Amino acid sequence: MAVIGxxxxxxxxxxxxxxxxxxxxxxxxxxxxxxxxxxxxLPRWFVWCCLHLPFLLRLLRWVAFWWQEALxxxxxxxxxxxxxxxxxxxxxxxxxxxxxxxxxxSRGLVPQHxxxxxxxxxxxxxxxxxxxxxxxxVNCGGDGRRLQLTKRGVSVVKPNPAGDxxxxxxxxxxxxxVGLLVEFILTLxxxxxxxCVLLVGLNLI
Amino acid sequence: xxxxxxxxxxxxxxxxxxxxRHEEVDAVVYATGFTMNNLVPPFPIEGRGGVRLADxxxxxxxxxxxxxxxxxxxxxxxxxxxxNTIIGSISFFTECGVNYxxxxxxxxxxxxxxxxxxxxxxxxxxxxxxxxxxxxxxEASDCSAWYKNASGDVVQNFPGLMTEYWxxxxxxxPSDFIVAMSTSQ
Numbered sequence: 001m002a003v004i005g006x007x008x009x010x011x012x013x014x015x016x017x018x019x020x021x022x023x024x025x026x027x028x029x030x031x032x033x034x035x036x037x038x039x040x041x042l043p044r045w046f047v048w049c050c051l052h053l054p055f056l057l058r059l060l061r062w063v064a065f066w067w068q069e070a071l072x073x074x075x076x077x078x079x080x081x082x083x084x085x086x087x088x089x090x091x092x093x094x095x096x097x098x099x100x101x102x103x104x105x106s107r108g109l110v111p112q113h114x115x116x117x118x119x120x121x122x123x124x125x126x127x128x129x130x131x132x133x134x135x136x137x138v139n140c141g142g143d144g145r146r147l148q149l150t151k152r153g154v155s156v157v158k159p160n161p162a163g164d165x166x167x168x169x170x171x172x173x174x175x176x177x178v179g180l181l182v183e184f185i186l187t188l189x190x191x192x193x194x195x196c197v198l199l200v201g202l203n204l205i
Numbered sequence: 206x207x208x209x210x211x212x213x214x215x216x217x218x219x220x221x222x223x224x225x226r227h228e229e230v231d232a233v234v235y236a237t238g239f240t241m242n243n244l245v246p247p248f249p250i251e252g253r254g255g256v257r258l259a260d261x262x263x264x265x266x267x268x269x270x271x272x273x274x275x276x277x278x279x280x281x282x283x284x285x286x287x288x289n290t291i292i293g294s295i296s297f298f299t300e301c302g303v304n305y306x307x308x309x310x311x312x313x314x315x316x317x318x319x320x321x322x323x324x325x326x327x328x329x330x331x332x333x334x335x336x337x338x339x340x341x342x343x344e345a346s347d348c349s350a351w352y353k354n355a356s357g358d359v360v361q362n363f364p365g366l367m368t369e370y371w372x373x374x375x376x377x378x379p380s381d382f383i384v385a386m387s388t389s390q
Binding site for chain 1: 224225226227228229230231232233234235236237238290291292293294297341342343344346347348349350351352366367368
């Protein structure tokens with residue numbers, strides 16, 4: 001099987017399928033920055049609490065909101081604190097990729113661009129997938145490379161306009177995000193919002 | 206959760222040289238994303254004087270708060286130009302947009318009018334400001350991303366926090382708009 005792309009949809013597809021196929025090729029232009037989901041499933045008691053305790057969902061949404069705002073300021077800001085956090089964020093993420101995936105550097109799996117330049121991918125088991133024997137990544141970015149889909153497979157080629165016509169079939173797949181925003185929230189306390197306002201006031205972010 | 210939403214035939218009008226690499230597979234998942242840089246809906250929208258939205262937004266979509274655009278009276282957009290974000294919730298942006306649109310409609314109805322159009326100068330100033338702020342943002346740095354259009358400009362993202370967008374859309378400002386009564390259909 002071949003998955004073309006390594007964005008949010010591709011990552012979810014790979015996570016869902018890599019254990020069930022003999023070989024899975026991921027065709028990617030460049031590596032993406034990845035963030036692991038802190039919580040991958042919601043326990044039943046938690047769902048019950050959300051449904052029955054008044055204001056709990058509202059509180060969770062509020063916490064999630066301010067956590068996201070804080071992260072946004074830290075990743076996109078230009079102040080010293082933001083620069084320090086960004087450096088720490090990218091170092092830790094890159095180290096995690098190197099630690100979990102063999103030959104990550106030579107396979108082009110460590111992102112080189114500034115975090116936030118393209119979409120940050122939230123993953124559940126993508127690094128496990130990349131580290132497994134079934135999954136192989138194929139780099140097809142740069143130098144005007146293109147993918148050619150033939151009847152029997154996928155090729156990485158340099159284009160030469162004009163010529164014959166090739167026909168095949170492509171599955172058009174849509175991935176539905178089953179995660180909820182509340183999955184993010186238990187990692188930081190609700191005081192983050194206030195801290196942010198203070199830090200912006202001090203011009204640190 | 207995966208669902209196959211369809212199959213399509215593809216044609217390639219290229220005759221490539223010897224491939225650098227070839228992998229034989231029995232299924233191809235086309236996870237190459239959505240058409241994000243074309244914000245124009247697939248159906249035709251015509252504004253005042255026969256202006257087509259497809260033309261007006263072909264290169265650099267200009268909208269005010271992502272919800273209204275000049276020359277298109279009474280047309281409101283959700284998740285329009287510059288209402289995406291690198292970290293945050295798109296649903297929140299949409300909620301703020303809905304709040305703004307409802308206020309705009311109430312204003313028109315209260316004035317017994319039926320035409321609402323954003324002032325061109327307001328849109329220009331707003332987008333100029335966003336462009337300036339975008340220059341130092343991560344989205345403007347060098348990488349391949351669907352945030353950028355063909356010429357490399359970031360026309361998708363709002364260069365600020367969700368809180369700021371909420372603040373901007375919190376109250377409808379009548380001075381940004383032309384409100385009129387039209388008798389023509």
